[in-house]
Amino acid sequence: MTQSSVLSPQAARRHRSILTMEGLETETRQDTLYWQHPVMGPAPRLSDQSVMVLCKIPRLFDSNWVWMDFRAQMAERAAMNPEHPGPRFYMEEVDKVLAWRATVPEHLQFWEED
Numbered sequence: 001m002t003q004s005s006v007l008s009p010q011a012a013r014r015h016r017s018i019l020t021m022e023g024l025e026t027e028t029r030q031d032t033l034y035w036q037h038p039v040m041g042p043a044p045r046l047s048d049q050s051v052m053v054l055c056k057i058p059r060l061f062d063s064n065w066v067w068m069d070f071r072a073q074m075a076e077r078a079a080m081n082p083e084h085p086g087p088r089f090y091m092e093e094v095d096k097v098l099a100w101r102a103t104v105p106e107h108l109q110f111w112e113e114d
Contacts, residue, residue: 010112030108034060038100040093043086057090063112064101067094 037060055073058066071094078087101111 030110033104033108034110036100038093038097040090040097043089058094058097061111063114064098065114066112067097070094071098 039060040057055070058070071091074087074090074094078084078091081087101109
């Protein structure tokens with residue numbers, strides 16, 4: 001019996017992901033998918049424009065709803081300041097994440113449910 005078999009499913013997923021981060025062999029295909037999940041890089045900034053108000057960028061374990069809510073916030077900011085590239089960049093990144101997640105079978109999904 002492994003340690004992850006006595007944990008709740010969500011805790012077991014996080015435990016396996018920590019093992020993977022430490023360079024240990026992954027036990028499942030789900031762990032491999034964790035490392036394939038797209039990540040967002042820093043948004044481009046224009047030197048002559050002020051920095052946007054900070055916001056909480058979703059984590060890999062956040063649900064699709066959290067990612068869609070973040071995208072909606074960025075759409076509002078893009079509408080308020082259309083010349084700033086940051087919100088559009090984040091909207092595109094969220095679209096990539098959600099498109100990738102749509103390809104993962106439900107039984108292999110490691111993020112929180114909606």
